[in-house]
Amino acid sequence: MQFMQALKDRWSSSNSLVCVGLDPEPAKFPRNFAGDEEGVFAFCRDIADATAQYACAFKPQIAHFAALGAEGALTRLIAHLHAAHPGVPVILDAKRGDIGSTAEQYAREAFDRYAADAVTANPYLGRDSVQPFLDRADRGVVILCRTSNKGAGDLQDLVIDGRPLYQHVAEKVANEWNTHGNCALVVGATWPEQLREVRAIIGDMPILVPGVGAQGGDAEAVVRNAATKDGMGLLVSSSRAILYASSGDDYAEAAARAARELRDTINAARG
């Protein structure tokens, strides 16, 4: 099924806008998990299985696997997510983008090697650098717009033709790049004002919103500023606050509780 349709179906069936981020850091694992490929896979699998009922999507972060030499765990994890939670789209957070011939390999990596339903992409090399992702009409392309980090404004806020660069990104993606209807944008939860501005530019296009939980973003403000009129349109993503809610034997229950609480906070704000 197409990523966008799968996401819409999942928003409805789960009644949740929570995206569960899977960023393994073995130093934070409960003591019975090793930091090897098997431990990384088993920990992420347990968290995913415990939180799936509260998730509209999963988002594994590729560097957290690759830095450990645990790409095999990432392959196994995504295969497990598809098999055990077939309705939940998987977004590979890789923030790719490069000259066309290299971007083509990145698209193959995300969609064919890892079988992700969507991938995050960096637009700053221009359209041709994300075209191989855009061309895969059945997969999602989640493009950085106004990132959650402190330095986001260093470049993304530079004013060109009277508007900050991130607004140009929003406009270009919505009006020019989204020919297959498979694009979404990334805007950090740490920037509620910019979320409101981006929503005004892009209509109903989905926004991936990292930055709640460990980065301190306000989930209620995210919903108030950026939900679509029908109370959808958002993937509010949290990694560490869910993954490492407890380092004890109750790690899976604690993760489920953290995901449920985030869902409930969001749903209360959706009204």
Ligand SMILES: O=C(O)c1cc(=O)[nH]c(=O)n1[C@@H]1O[C@H](COP(=O)(O)O)[C@@H](O)[C@H]1O
């Ligand atoms: O594309 C992303 O997912 C992303 C974009 C952004 O602007 N900020 C951001 O934090 N992320 C990712 O979202 C996750 C946030 O993790 P937590 O702060 O632990 O919830 C990390 O995997 C980041 O790489």
